[in-house]
Amino acid sequence: MPPRSRDRPARFTTRARRGDVTSDSTDEELLLRFRDGDAGAFELLMRRHRATVFTFLARLTGDRPRAEDLLQETWLRVVAAAPRWEPRARFRTWLFSVARNLATDEARRAVHRRAEPLDDPPGDGLPLAERLPAGDPGPERAAASGELRPKLLEALGSLPLPQREVFLLREQAGVPFAEIAEITGTPLPTVKSRMRYALEALQRRLLELGVEPPAASGSTGT
Numbered sequence: 451m452p453p454r455s456r457d458r459p460a461r462f463t464t465r466a467r468r469g470d471v472t473s474d475s476t477d478e479e480l481l482l483r484f485r486d487g488d489a490g491a492f493e494l495l496m497r498r499h500r501a502t503v504f505t506f507l508a509r510l511t512g513d514r515p516r517a518e519d520l521l522q523e524t525w526l527r528v529v530a531a532a533p534r535w536e537p538r539a540r541f542r543t544w545l546f547s548v549a550r551n552l553a554t555d556e557a558r559r560a561v562h563r564r565a566e567p568l569d570d571p572p573g574d575g576l577p578l579a580e581r582l583p584a585g586d587p588g589p590e591r592a593a594a595s596g597e598l599r600p601k602l603l604e605a606l607g608s609l610p611l612p613q614r615e616v617f618l619l620r621e622q623a624g625v626p627f628a629e630i631a632e633i634t635g636t637p638l639p640t641v642k643s644r645m646r647y648a649l650e651a652l653q654r655r656l657l658e659l660g661v662e663p664p665a666a667s668g669s670t671g672t
Contacts, residue, residue, distance in 0.1 A: 477541035485532045492532075496525065499542070502623050503549050509618050510553050512607050520556060524549045539632070546625065547633045550615060557611060598661055605655040613648035616641055626672050 475483075475491070477498070483491035503524060508517035527548045535544075606614065612634075619625040619633065627645070631638045 478537040481528075481532060481535055481541050482537065485535060492529070495528075495541075499545060503545065506546070506618050506623055507549055507553055509603075509606060509622065510550075510611070510615055511556060516556065520549065520552050523552055527552070540629065542625070543629045543632050546619065546623065546629075550619075550633055553615075554611075601656065601659045601661050605652050605659065605661075608655050609648055609651055612636075613644045613651065616644040617648040617652070620645055628672060 473494075475494070477495060480491040480495050484495070500521070504517060504521050507520045507524075508514050511517050511520065524545070528545065606617070609617065615634065616630055619630045620627065625633070627638060627641050630636075631641045634641065636644075
């Protein structure tokens with residue numbers, strides 16, 4: 451067998467390159483490795499982002515089973531587009547754009563469908579109810595959280611979709627405003643205005659429900 455030419459680039463494989471895929475690898479590095487044949491890189495990407503994207507979709511759609519379907523479709527879209535992907539933008543921005551567009555299309559199709567209450571998301575997605583001020587994590591606080599969660603979800607579900615998606619991307623996913631503008635295709639000032647209106651509307655609705663609203667960190671900053 452003739453020796454392989456040194457000029458011929460070696461194709462990444464899961465077995466040969468597994469040691470190069472670490473928790474320190476950036477999303478963009480992982481997707482490039484997956485594009486070149488490293489299935490382990492894609493598995494790490496999914497573990498890294500699955501819970502956050504699911505929680506975003508579940509809160510945005512108000513329907514947990516439908517969010518699971520949208521999550522699967524999101525990753526299928528990523529797999530399909532990976533061979534053509536170039537690192538011109540952050541992977542996270544692209545990933546949330548895909549998920550958001552799928553959810554927006556779904557919302558148009560299901561505009562008359564009533565939302566159902568949600569359970570806690572899987573993985574490490576942070577439920578909105580757990581944004582209450584920290585305190586003694588004893589039985590009383592656990593019971594209070596259980597009582598407040600449906601009201602918090604009701605208040606969130608009452609937001610118009612454009613405000614809800616900005617709030618979720620900022621507060622639940624921790625996405626900077628500039629990235630949210632890219633994800634939603636909305637000017638940055640409009641994104642910040644939607645966040646402000648969302649916070650104001652949530653505060654009003656929570657007060658109507660007899661709940662002191664949780665502090666939100668996304669009303670200012672980048």
